[in-house]
Amino acid sequence: MPPEPNTASLRQRVSRELLPYVRQPAQYIGREWNQLVRNGDWHRARTHVAVAFPDAYTVGMSHLGCQIIYSICNELPGVCAERVYCPMPDAEHIMRRKGIELFTWDTRQPVRQADILAVSLQHELTCTNLLTMLDLAGIPFHRDRRGDQDPLVLAGGPMADNPEPLADFLDLLIVGDAEPSLPPFLEAFGHLQDQGLPRRRVIIELAKRFEWVYAPALYDVTYSRSGTVQSVRPNTPDLHAVVKRCCTPDLDAAAFPRHPLVPHTQVVHDRISIEIMRGCPHRCRFCHAGYTKRPVTTRSIPRIVELAEQAWRATGQDEIGLLSLSTGDYPDLPNLLERLNERFAERHVSVSVPSLRVDKILRDLPELVRAVRKPSLTFAPEAATDRLRRAIGKSITNEALFDGLRAAYQAGWRSAKLYFLCGLPGETQSDIEQIWHLAVRAALLRREVCGSPAAVNVTVSWLVPKPHTPLQWAPQPRPAYFAWVRRILKQQARRGRAPVRLKFHHLERSILEAVLARGDRRLGSVIELAWRLGARFDAWDECFSFQAWEQAFTQAGVDPNFYAHRPRPYDEVLPWAHLQAGLPADQLRRHASAFGCESAP
Numbered sequence: 001m002p003p004e005p006n007t008a009s010l011r012q013r014v015s016r017e018l019l020p021y022v023r024q025p026a027q028y029i030g031r032e033w034n035q036l037v038r039n040g041d042w043h044r045a046r047t048h049v050a051v052a053f054p055d056a057y058t059v060g061m062s063h064l065g066c067q068i069i070y071s072i073c074n075e076l077p078g079v080c081a082e083r084v085y086c087p088m089p090d091a092e093h094i095m096r097r098k099g100i101e102l103f104t105w106d107t108r109q110p111v112r113q114a115d116i117l118a119v120s121l122q123h124e125l126t127c128t129n130l131l132t133m134l135d136l137a138g139i140p141f142h143r144d145r146r147g148d149q150d151p152l153v154l155a156g157g158p159m160a161d162n163p164e165p166l167a168d169f170l171d172l173l174i175v176g177d178a179e180p181s182l183p184p185f186l187e188a189f190g191h192l193q194d195q196g197l198p199r200r201r202v203i204i205e206l207a208k209r210f211e212w213v214y215a216p217a218l219y220d221v222t223y224s225r226s227g228t229v230q231s232v233r234p235n236t237p238d239l240h241a242v243v244k245r246c247c248t249p250d251l252d253a254a255a256f257p258r259h260p261l262v263p264h265t266q267v268v269h270d271r272i273s274i275e276i277m278r279g280c281p282h283r284c285r286f287c288h289a290g291y292t293k294r295p296v297t298t299r300s301i302p303r304i305v306e307l308a309e310q311a312w313r314a315t316g317q318d319e320i321g322l323l324s325l326s327t328g329d330y331p332d333l334p335n336l337l338e339r340l341n342e343r344f345a346e347r348h349v350s351v352s353v354p355s356l357r358v359d360k361i362l363r364d365l366p367e368l369v370r371a372v373r374k375p376s377l378t379f380a381p382e383a384a385t386d387r388l389r390r391a392i393g394k395s396i397t398n399e400a401l402f403d404g405l406r407a408a409y410q411a412g413w414r415s416a417k418l419y420f421l422c423g424l425p426g427e428t429q430s431d432i433e434q435i436w437h438l439a440v441r442a443a444l445l446r447r448e449v450c451g452s453p454a455a456v457n458v459t460v461s462w463l464v465p466k467p468h469t470p471l472q473w474a475p476q477p478r479p480a481y482f483a484w485v486r487r488i489l490k491q492q493a494r495r496g497r498a499p500v501r502l503k504f505h506h507l508e509r510s511i512l513e514a515v516l517a518r519g520d521r522r523l524g525s526v527i528e529l530a531w532r533l534g535a536r537f538d539a540w541d542e543c544f545s546f547q548a549w550e551q552a553f554t555q556a557g558v559d560p561n562f563y564a565h566r567p568r569p570y571d572e573v574l575p576w577a578h579l580q581a582g583l584p585a586d587q588l589r590r591h592a593s594a595f596g597c598e599s600a601p
Contacts, residue, residue, distance in 0.1 A: 011108040017098050022091045026265035027057035030105035033262040034314055036074040037082050037106040045080035047190050049073050050104055050114040054129035057085045062269040066120055071257040072182050079186055082106035086129040089536055102136035111137040117151040121159035124516035125538040131531040143171050143217055148199050161292055162467040162576035165516050167216035168524035171203055175212050175579055176246030179254040208238055212246035221521055229520055232578040245581045251278050251297040256307055259314040272311040276304055277324035284393045285595055288466035289325055291582040301336050321352045377408050380419040384434035391426055409446040415455040422485045423463030423477040432485050436492040439500045456500045462510040466517055468582040470592035473568040476514040482507050508546040514564040520575035525556045
């Protein structure tokens with residue numbers, strides 16, 4: 001156990017020198033309703049875990065996964081876990097100026113004195129925030145510069161499926177689900193703690209013991225003359241040559257927070273969140289989660305109702321969100337909604353049902369009406385033509401979409417959101433133009449049944465090919481192509497007067513995401529340089545600086561086009577080839593060949 005620090009002083013400094021001077025100080029207060037840790041718990045524990053979310057409190061408190069990890073850790077004997085989020089730039093500035101180190105939200109412990117810093121890496125654009133947190137905590141960026149007194153930096157989440165760009169900064173990763181992996185991992189870590197082993201020995205023992213634990217330092221990467229990865233091999237005897245994803249066999253039996261934390265301030269999703277199904281029975285060829293979260297497993301209706309009841313009694317929140325990659329594919333969704341409506345309608349608690357497939361809405365809508373809020377329906381057709389949709393594995397048709405919208409308008413909905421993805425292999429100008437025509441048709445359908453058109457909001461995203469999907473070999477189209485797509489759609493919008501609004505994702509951010517998603521270890525120097533040049537909160541419009549990243553690529557001598565826009569032959573060794581997070585490579589190749597993933601639009 002580390003020596004007990006003078007945490008009273010840190011608590012006072014946060015209260016007196018930080019909170020009065022930041023925007024939205026409620027983000028940093030801690031002590032939320034249902035907080036699991038009390039004063040003294042940290043110092044009585046054998047293993048201290050700082051559960052880190054490298055984004056703002058308002059985002060991290062909405063993330064169900066972090067609440068699950070927090071709950072799992074604090075229910076294990078001898079373990080105390082406290083939370084830490086990334087301070088916003090104004091708070092970071094004050095902390096640096098006044099010398100306030102990064103602290104945990106629960107009882108203001110110095111993060112550097114944790115045994116494990118457990119980081120949830122949800123997407124590529126949190127890389128620089130991770131460095132901010134390490135730096136504010138006083139933890140060396142590079143794993144080979146850390147000593148036995150420093151925490152083990154453990155990461156998990158979707159980015160663990162290809163963590164190579166962050167390999168220099170991470171000691172260990174858990175590839176896969178936290179519920180079945182964290183308890184045995186922390187138990188093993190505690191036994192190694194008791195033996196007083198040095199950190200390198202602890203890392204080796206954990207990587208050998210669990211086939212889903214990855215230690216980047218224990219694998220050597222070589223590169224070919226062309227710059228591609230030549231090999232990734234263990235440099236330690238008896239280590240797994242391939243790290244295999246840890247999966248949850250039974251979602252009903254999986255750990256779940258019985259007393260969810262209630263935030264002090266407005267957050268992105270201020271509601272009770274319950275995951276009703278993990279994985280998706282459909283494999284859309286661009287979808288990383290659909291290919292990696294296998295096999296599909298569901299929670300039973302009695303268990304979902306039980307969790308909803310417990311969470312409502314613990315929080316009093318007035319909305320229950322049923323979460324999954326494709327909620328409409330839950331085996332008995334109408335019965336589930338009926339049961340929840342019977343239990344919660346008189347308490348004025350609504351149920352939100354995202355991710356509904358068009359064909360399921362059409363069949364189930366009469367049963368859903370009473371239980372679902374009706375401000376706006378969300379559909380993700382991804383493509384506007386049946387041909388392209390079939391190619392990407394999205395098995396819905398325009399006819400089903402329009403039938404579903406018509407039924408929704410008859411049931412009382414007044415608006416709809418449509419999400420499209422541009423840059424797919426095989427995409428044509430006609431596919432692009434049909435996006436506008438489909439949106440206009442969706443808006444005017446409501447006039448046929450209600451006398452006035454619907455308000456339709458269209459969001460167009462740019463393709464980011466992801467690891468462990470058939471598109472992992474495909475190039476991201478170059479910026480000129482996306483500029484052409486945007487120009488076509490804006491021209492159509494200017495010619496029409498339908499109540500349709502167009503919104504486009506940030507192009508430079510999508511390019512950066514594509515670089516980091518399929519990058520290798522050579523990007524570590526770029527990430528560090530970008531951070532030193534001021535890159536922070538890259539997923540936030542008001543903070544993102546593509547200029548900082550461009551300068552970092554130039555200074556590091558790294559060409560981002562090599563990672564984002566280059567087609568990869570099927571026999572190339574990919575940076576994540578030693579991480580088995582989904583289908584075997586030969587099966588992915590068959591899916592990719594049928595789609596033509598080596599050609600750009």
